[in-house]
Amino acid sequence: MKPQRVFVLASQSLFAEAVQTLLAEEPGIEVIGAATVGPECYALVEGARPDVVIVEATGDEQGRLAAQVLDCIPGAKVIGLTLEDNRIHTYYQQEKQGSRVEDLVEAIREPIDWIGRSPKALRLFVVYQGNYGQRILDNVKANAPQSWRVEGWRATSDIPPVVDDPLAFLPMHLPVTDLILCLGEASSCGQLVPSIVDRTGARAVIAPVDNTAWLPDGLIRQLRAELSDIGVATAFPKPFCSLTERSYNLRQHEVAFEDPWIAEFARHFGRPEFDVVCDDEKIVRVEVLRDSACGCARNVAAQLTGVEVREAVQQAGLLHHHYPCMATMRVDPTLGEPLIQLGGDLMRRAVEAKISSRLPRSSYLVPEGHAETSE
Incomplete structure (x- = not known):
């Protein structure tokens, strides 16, 4: 595997020497040059064409140096070290992410993920x-x-x-x-x-x-x-x-x-959402469009297949409670109801929304956010 070619740009020569010593024995990493910050340093960096540039600076100065390096070598990774608070920043085209200085070697080796910001x-x-x-x-x-x-x-x-x-x-x-x-x-x-x-x-x-x-x-x-x-x-x-x-x-x-x-x-985890296919009397298939974060919706969907349509909403609530839901059973002081009941109501509504046209009017749920008390 081709080694990562590293250039060190520092305000202090002792820092550059220390980084070179740190990286000297690391496999897959080659320090190809070092310079102190000054008018000529960017030409040296551009001439070396490194894969990674390590910049030692603080605050706004670090961001300024990183931006200038990226102007010289747009495809490079710039790692800015801030010694005062033992942190590093990794810049991808002037985007930064936080990490720890102990992971400098890992940061150098990690390939740039150009979709990582999406x-x-x-x-x-x-x-x-x-x-x-x-x-x-x-x-x-x-x-x-x-x-x-x-x-x-x-x-x-x-x-x-x-x-x-x-x-x-x-x-x-x-x-x-x-x-x-x-x-x-x-x-x-x-x-x-x-x-x-x-x-x-x-x-x-x-x-x-x-x-x-x-x-x-x-x-x-x-x-x-x-x-x-x-x-x-x-x-x-x-x-x-x-x-x-x-x-x-x-x-x-x-x-x-x-x-x-x-x-x-x-989009994937939160308020349950289903796609329900049924014949005249029974649930044929339930697809989970959005799962509960805990997996309850997926569990409910798996057990609704074959259930009679007229019983599906109530069964969804029972399956929710038996999963079991781990929300508190205590009455919430703001909502006036236990959160576990509200969670069950959301699960029932997710099923009802897809089969309501097949349900008798009397089967409809209470208004949204108000849990049924008959369970």
């Missing part, structure tokens, strides 16, 4: 703590589009109620990410989100509310404000299965949004 090639990072999050991670990994990259990290359950130093609870390495899915089972986990965003370079966050004890309203307001200030989109669907490409939540609490990263996730 939501269709979503890089999803799932943060979870227990069975609730594990089930969602497993389902998303199993059924996500092949173009996605899905990774997960299990946070400890020993995070204190008030987190003074979030970095103390995070691993040294976190992957470059487009979208974070936070599935904590304690409010303390949500307090880690801004630091995870900072370390991964994430552009958006989904933090579902299937239990208000895990993500209280006050923490939601704090996260929304803090992340909005740095240009990171957020969605806090209550329940998770209320999420669509354009909105989340129910009734008067519905929130509209526009974000391509969240929308890409919600």
Whole structure:
């Protein structure tokens, strides 16, 4: 395999020497030159035609140097090191993503993915703590589009109620990410989100509310404000299965949004949506157009085939509960109903929407967002 040819551009000669020493024994990497920042440095870089240029600078200066290098060599990868906070930035045609300096070698070797900035090639990072999050991670990994990259990290359950130093609870390495899915089972986990965003370079966050004890309203307001200030989109669907490409939540609490990263996730996982084929009396086939993140919709679809049409809506609700749904059974103080009931209502409605013309009028559900009480 052809080695990655690296040029080091630094404000200090000692830095350039240190990087050359670091990379000297690394297979597949060849340092072909080094220069200190100055008027002549760009001609040296252009003449060397490296695959990768490592730039040592801080703040706006780093971005300026990276832009000038990319003007000289448009196809190169530029890795900007910031020694003050032990971080690196990788620039693809002046687009940057965050990583850790410990992964310098990995960053050099990784080929440029020119579609990596497209939501269709979503890089999803799932943060979870227990069975609730594990089930969602497993389902998303199993059924996500092949173009996605899905990774997960299990946070400890020993995070204190008030987190003074979030970095103390995070691993040294976190992957470059487009979208974070936070599935904590304690409010303390949500307090880690801004630091995870900072370390991964994430552009958006989904933090579902299937239990208000895990993500209280006050923490939601704090996260929304803090992340909005740095240009990171957020969605806090209550329940998770209320999420669509354009909105989340129910009734008067519905929130509209526009974000391509969240929308890409919600195109495949969120509010259940089916295509149902039936004959005069029975369900013949059910195709899942959008699965619940936990996999419940896929499970319901598999068991509805052969069910009588007049019983399908009620059966969908029962199958939802028996999956089982892991949303809380406690009455939500804002919605006045248990989130598990609202999730069941969404599942029933997804089925009813496709077979309503074949149902007697008396079989129709109660108004949207109000769960049936007969179950």
